[in-house]
Amino acid sequence: MTSSRFRNILNTAKESPGDAVTFLTITTIVVVTLLDMFDVLSLGQEFLSAAAIVVLSAFLVTLLASKKAAVEQKGALQNVVTDLGAIKQDIEIRGTGAHVIEIPREEIGRRLDELLNSANSWHFRGGLGGWQRSTALPALASVMNQDISYVMHILNPANEDLCHRYANYRASAGQRTGTTDPQSVRDELLALLYAAAWYQQRTRVKPDISFLSNYSPLRYDLSNAGLIVTVPDMQERAIYAPAGGWYCTSVRDELEQAGKALPAVVLPSGDDMFPRNWRDVRAQHVMDALEAVRVRPSRISDQPSLPLLADWAESQNLDFEKIAQLPFKGRSN
Known part of the structure; x- marks a missing residue:
């Protein structure tokens, strides 16, 4: 389920013109987050939350520069926010809130x-x-x-x-x-x-x-x-x-x-x-x-x-x- 959310974010980013920098930023954050979830790297909750903010900021800049209709921009942004929120919740479940x-x-x-x-x-x-x-x-x-x-x-x-x-x-x-x-x-x-x-x-x-x-x-x-x-x-x-x-x-x-x-x-x-x-x-x-x-x-x-x-x-x-x-x-x- 988490991987599908990442794919949603990547697909949305690739559809926006002039967003090479944003796409690279998103890809980097996704890779680092996956490494953390599979214990290849050990990252703190603060880092992951900050990474989510970076992704949102970069993607928002791209949307503002895009020629898409305002309605499409708003819908895409809402999807990104939803997916990132779900990913953050998945990470928290594996952290201090875990039952075992x-x-x-x-x-x-x-x-x-x-x-x-x-x-x-x-x-x-x-x-x-x-x-x-x-x-x-x-x-x-x-x-x-x-x-x-x-x-x-x-x-x-x-x-x-x-x-x-x-x-x-x-x-x-x-x-x-x-x-x-x-x-x-x-x-x-x-x-x-x-x-x-x-x-x-x-x-x-x-x-x-x-x-x-x-x-x-x-x-x-x-x-x-x-x-x-x-x-x-x-x-x-x-x-x-x-x-x-x-x-x-x-x-x-x-x-x-x-x-x-x-x-x-x-x-x-x-x-x-x-x-x-x-x-x-x-x-x-x-x-x-x-x-x-x-x-x-x-x-x-x-x-x-x-x-x-x-x-x-x-x-x-x-x-x-x-x-x-x-x-x-x-x-x-």
Whole structure:
């Protein structure tokens, strides 16, 4: 459609006498604009708007010098204005107003910080939640004047097969040592659960946690300001979608609807399990809290809840000294 608009402009210019300069000007602007649209060149919106004005001005001069009837001149000018306006709108749709844009890895951290700084709610669906423990939860916990809804969909640490498969995936994706064996995957997930329970007890963060039955390479971080989609490979780019757009709205709805049927985690409460200062957390606190965690089959099921720690995640199989080092790993204050 855009190419047909360009052809309309060119045909109109060629029909006007004595317009060699104008025709060359139009052709140059068209070529440069096409190069920008196909990412051969990178031009700003201001340049493209200025180019449109140049085209209009040049063509207007040609029309004034033409011997065509006034009615034909007016009609031709109106067509040019219409086509250029449509082209400008097409360019804007591909710019800052887009509902989904791809961002380089260098921008991921800044974009996530922007989402956190304005967040009054948070959704996370992903793997081990290391960034949730080190950065997201501490930042959300700093909000003092309102409750912060924190919805999290993570792998079930008591699902041995799932932890094995996710560990194998991380190993094949070239992840760092320490999170590529199933026991470490299990322990980091258990640490994430303790961290969520601690923030529930000591801050205004209100966790709502569900267990996934399968893993995905995609990780979703969603706030009221927008969405970031990443993968475990730190060298890869990410997807950013601002709030209010179709994609961000649809992902939010997907997470909310999916959570209704997923197994739901019931976190414990009690001062004895959650020291006021996170630096005072010890293995006994973590063990007591995790042994008190229950899992409901789903939020819409009447079946009774069951203990989280079972099978290969039984207390006797866990190193709570190791797990106790993980809930606040990377937190600076």
